[in-house]
Amino acid sequence: MTFLMLLAACGSPGTDTAGSNPACATLTPGTDWAWHGVCPQMTTPVDLAVDGCAIALDYTDHGGMTMGMPYAGTVSGDTVTFAAGDTVTGCVGTVVSADRVDGTCDGGCTYSLKR
Helix, strand or coil: CHHHHHHHHHCCCCCCCCCCCCCECCCCCEEEEEEEECCCCCCEEEEEEEECCEEEEECHHHCCCCCCCCCEEEEEECEEEECCCCCCCCCEEEEEECCEEEEECHHHCEEEEEC
16 A cells, blocks of 8 residues: 555656656646745745656746746656746756646745646
């Protein structure tokens, strides 16, 4: 039973049609995500789209306020590496579940990106 729970938490490995993407943990796409913590300085709603092991973050439907956070990232295993945001850079996190990523950015600030 524990093995099955761990397998579900890790998600299914994914590859693109060329086979070049590494295995990656699953994240649930949706319009109900938000950044929390010190890095964004305040709760910052965002839409999260998933394409294989790539994620895209869109702030448009939530007033466009990004608090400097990233617009994209890649998942490798359970590690998420985000592209530099407007002012917040060097963000790396761990997929805690399909609905949550916890991590840090340059300067040591912390965040949770979650539903």
